[in-house]
Amino acid sequence: xxxxxxxxxxxxxxxxxxxxxxxxxxxxxxxxxxxxxxDCRKEPKLLMSVYSSGNExxxxxxxxxxxxxxxxxxIRDSKLSDSATYLCVATEAAGNKLTFGGGTRVLVxx
Amino acid sequence: xxxxxxxxxxxxxxxxxxxxLRCHQTENHRYMYWYRQDPGHGLRLIHYSYGVKDTxxxxxxxxxxxxxSKTEDFLLTLESATSSQTSVYFxxxxxxxGYTGELFFGEGSRLTVx
Numbered sequence: 001x002x003x004x005x006x007x008x009x010x011x012x013x014x015x016x017x018x019x020x021x022x023x024x025x026x027x028x029x030x031x032x033x034x035x036x037x038x039d040c041r042k043e044p045k046l047l048m049s050v051y052s053s054g055n056e057x058x059x060x061x062x063x064x065x066x067x068x069x070x071x072x073x074x075i076r077d078s079k080l081s082d083s084a085t086y087l088c089v090a091t092e093a094a095g096n097k098l099t100f101g102g103g104t105r106v107l108v109x110x
Numbered sequence: 111x112x113x114x115x116x117x118x119x120x121x122x123x124x125x126x127x128x129x130x131l132r133c134h135q136t137e138n139h140r141y142m143y144w145y146r147q148d149p150g151h152g153l154r155l156i157h158y159s160y161g162v163k164d165t166x167x168x169x170x171x172x173x174x175x176x177x178x179s180k181t182e183d184f185l186l187t188l189e190s191a192t193s194s195q196t197s198v199y200f201x202x203x204x205x206x207x208g209y210t211g212e213l214f215f216g217e218g219s220r221l222t223v224x
Contacts, residue, residue: 102152
């Protein structure tokens with residue numbers, strides 16, 4: 001079983017709609033969590049951190065559920081430019097190793 | 111711009127030949143990483159370094175070695191390339207200050223082993 005698992009998608013989303021997807025992690029000792037965004041044939045870039053209390057950055061909301069060992073990302077009012085692959089990341093306690101999920105592909109269509 | 115450059119950006123080689131990928135940073139951060147990315151597997155950590163001559167293995171280190179003789183350079187070597195090592199390789203740095211989970215990636219090196 002992979003340490004960090006994601007539904008690969010694609011999630012086909014009408015422009016302006018809301019989309020949400022989850023990521024599960026198997027290591028209960030995982031300390032910190034993040035969402036990265038990766039455009040086609042480009043390098044990944046940090047989108048946002050995920051805090052236990054939940055956090056929001058503009059149209060993006062991230063949640064962490066430690067009891068069920070998953071994190072989620074919600075995108076409101078989807079834009080065409082939100083089309084990308086979203087990677088979830090878990091770090092071990094020391095924070096030196098970051099484990100990436102396989103990514104969830106989102107396609108926003110007019 | 112985190113000042114990371116990878117070379118070569120593209121390489122085609124034959125099975126059994128040695129290959130070295132170079133990652134160069136301009137900001138002198140301690141932590142540097144090598145990941146490979148393959149369809150269906152996402153990004154997988156090969157090796158990472160936490161200082162000059164200080165390295166550790168990741169989850170897919172077999173068949174790879176690394177060296178860090180200078181802060182700014184982190185080399186990934188495939189001693190005898192195999193077709194299973196065909197992949198996109200990303201180098202990343204972690205800034206000494208800032209989020210623990212924030213990595214800055216290079217543009218990637220696409221390696222094809224025939």
